[in-house]
Amino acid sequence: MQLDPNHLVMLASVVDEGGLTPGAHALGKSQPSLSRTLAALEARLGQPLFEKGRRPLVPTELGAALAAQGRVIRQASGEASTQADLYIGGKTGAVRVAGTPVFMDAVIATMIAGFQQAHPNVRIDQSYGYAETLIRDVDSGSLDLAICPLPPGELPDRVAFEEILQGRNVIACRMGHPLARKRALKLEDIAHYPWIAPPTNSPLYQDLRAILQEIEVEDVKVSFSGGSISAVRTVLEGSDSLTILPYSVLFMMRQQKALTALDIRIHHVPRNLGIISPADRPERPAVRRFHRHIATEFKTLAHSISHAQQNSLWRA
Amino acid sequence: MQLDPNHLVMLASVVDEGGLTPGAHALGKSQPSLSRTLAALEARLGQPLFEKGRRPLVPTELGAALAAQGRVIRQASGEASTQADLYIGGKTGAVRVAGTPVFMDAVIATMIAGFQQAHPNVRIDQSYGYAETLIRDVDSGSLDLAICPLPPGELPDRVAFEEILQGRNVIACRMGHPLARKRALKLEDIAHYPWIAPPTNSPLYQDLRAILQEIEVEDVKVSFSGGSISAVRTVLEGSDSLTILPYSVLFMMRQQKALTALDIRIHHVPRNLGIISPADRPERPAVRRFHRHIATEFKTLAHSISHAQQNSLWRA
DNA sequence: GGCATAATATAACCTGATGCTATGCAATTG
DNA sequence: CAATTGCATAGCATCAGGTTATATTATGCC
Structure with a gap:
């Protein structure tokens, strides 16, 4: 005997x-x-669901048994409803986000933490990658969002790119570094220190090569390479090495007072940080919420940076 | 967002x-x-349930979440269906049956055991009572079936009474009783033995009084009274007491070879054992099954009794 | 690449389940 | 016994959801 779930819910009610x-x-x-x-x-059943001729309606054995199943159905149905509402509201679901390692670890991780605070049931699946693969994965749909620097001219086809921060690299060292307090550094001042190189397939590595070429340092000593931002920072703090880092990354670490930037102008990097998202496909609610969160956080960050620069607390 | 359980079941499927x-x-x-x-x-949801443009159809996060609830609903619905089928088939449910203590314990209990064998999920709620209250309770609906002896003429109003066994009482004693092997007993033979009396409110007690009056025994010694059939049997077995019992009760105990009947004619009891059931209300499936079971078992019993009598294995 | 194949989406139609209001009828209560 | 409350029935309207026929779209194979 096939029974309609709706009927069972009515009975239960x-x-x-x-x-x-x-x-x-x-x-x-x-x-x-x-x-x-x-x-x-x-x-249909051929059996009464309620005792006949009694007026506080009292269910029969069968009525009670079926009502119990009706309750289960009502429960599941309600559960589905709230699940749907949560999902539509972006309170639940998964976000697959990737980006270049340094930005993800130093900048985005903090923003993810803030997002998790407000949306504990949204799962963030984070991974690492560089521009080419990020664009491909966003385009193929295996990635919801990507955060990476791109040259201003090269706006990718088929995916949306939303600039969120001007790219600007600085040379970083530990706070107590011999060069840290010097003003108007010369090229020869930095020539003698060892360098920490980013992974060779990273854009930062290209930037480093460009800078070294710019300051005409040929035989650079690379003391450490390939590490994550955490490893780089640890090595920087414990040595007189130098490295190249996005200014925003250094800015995010300003509270720790461990690293600082050298007072030397280096060539502007023709690269802007941005969010890559699918152009045609609409974002899932949780993704949209996360996207917005990242975007506003970056707006705040950009504002903080310019504010800090105006107050000369930090030098360019 | 209110969701239709049927839709969730479809999705799950x-x-x-x-x-x-x-x-x-x-x-x-x-x-x-x-x-x-x-x-x-x-x-309605504003969200896809399946990844678009992919074929083998693969559910989205939302689709998978809602499908999970759909499975729960399908399960509960199927459960309700089988519950209904079982109930309608009389494989489940409760039967409220009552009867006079001696018959319930000595005869019906065996039949209940057989019924439970075939219908383990039918709950038998058994109780005891005598004709008046049994009829009232069946009529009021607080009892499904009752088994008790009634005088042939007094067919109760408003409830159905189905005769299942001719009433006939015998005087019972233990197998090795001094009178057990004697033929054609006289009244004076039994006058000296103590009696076990049934509860004073039972029909058997009235029968006993009628018999004693018939055989003109006035000053009967009652050695035990008010006990259940089990207690009566135990006392009978351990003494030379006599008592009055329905023949069918004694017959049911024949396998144990503990009790026998005296070879003495006593007045025929104007009372037939029968099943009382509601006249108007249709019986619930489990009740109907149990009713039929009892009825056929009694037919078998009646047949066995007459067969045994014809074979003279048992004397009248 | 393009065709063959298989599965899904759409169209058009129709039936029956289920919503409503109005009202009759039965059970409970004072 | 009358009043009240609550369930059952009637009649009507609507639309969800069933059908078949057909267009459209993925996918796999040559």
Whole structure:
């Protein structure tokens, strides 16, 4: 005997509310509707669901048994409803985000932490990658968002690119570095210190090569290479090495007072940090929420940076 | 967002079967039906349930989450279906049956055991009572069936009474009783033995009084009274007491070879054992099954009794 | 690449379930 | 016994959801 889940829910409502009228009210339907439907159900079953001729309506054994299943269905249905509402509201779901390692670890991780605070049930699946693969993965749909620097001219086809921060690199060293307090450094001042090189496939590495070429340092000593920002920072703090870092990354670490930037102008990097997202496909609610969060956080960050620069607390 | 349980079941079916066509087949519906319904659901949600433009159909996060609830609903619905089938088939449910203590314990209990064997999920709620209250309780609906002896003429109003066994009482004693092997007993033979009396409110007690009056025994010694059949039997077995018992009760105990009947004619009891059931109200399936079981068992019993008598294995 | 194949989406139609209001009828209560 | 409350029934309207036929779209193979 095939039974309609809706009928079972109606039955459960009537049993639980203690009558057709309150039961109908609880379901937002009319009393005759329930009466007819349950009468039809009784006819189908060939068995009464309620004791006949009694007026606080009392369910039969069968009625009680079926009502129990109706409750399960009502519960599951309600669960589905709230799940859907949460999902649509972006309170649940997964976000697959990737970016260049240094930015992800030094900048985005903090923003993710803030997002998790407000949306603990959104799962963030983070991974690392560089521009080419990021664009491909966003385009193919295996990635929801990507954060990476791109040359201003080279706006990628088929995906959207939203600039969020001007690219600017600085030469970083530990706070107590011999060069840290010197003003208007010369090229020869930095020539003698060892360098920490980013992974060779990273854009930063290209920037480093460009800078070294610019300051005409040929035989650079590379003391460490290939590490994450965490490893780089640890090595920087414990030595007199220099490295190249995005200014924003250094800015995010300003609270720790461990690293600083050298007072030397280096060539402007023709690269702007931005968010890559699918151009055609609409974002899932959780992705949209996360996207917005990242975007506003970066706006705040950009504002902080320019504010800090105006106050000369930090030098260019 | 209110969701229709049926839609969730459809979704679950499509997800589990791996496509609209097999999903529709599993539900016994057509493919366009599912397609349209799920498309409408997606429109309501504003979110896709399946990844677009992929074929093997793969559910989205939301689709998978809702399908999980759909599975719960399908499960509960199926559970309700089998529950209903079992109930209608009389394989489940409760039977409220009562009867006079001696018959219930000595005769009906055995039949209940046999019934439980075949219907382990039917709950038997047994109680004790005598004719008046039994009839009242069956009529009021607080009892499904009652088994008790009634005088042939006094067919009760408003309830059905189905005769199942001719009433006939005998005087019972232990197998090795001094009178057990004697033939054609006289009244004076039994006058000296103590008696076990049934509860004073039982019909058997009236029968006992009638018999004693018949055989003109006035100053009867009652050595024990008010006990259940089990207690009576124990006392009978351990003494030379006599008592009055329905022949069928004694017959049911014949295997144990503990008790026997005296070879003495006593007045025929104007009382037939029968099943009392509601006249108007239809019986619930489990009750109907139990009723039939009892009835056929009694037919068998009646047959056995007459067969045994013909073979003279037992004397009248 | 393009065709063959298989599965899904759409169209058009129709039936029946289910919503409503109005009202009759039965059970409970004072 | 009358009043009240609540369930059952009737009649009507609507639309969700079933069908078949057909267009459209992925996918796999040559």
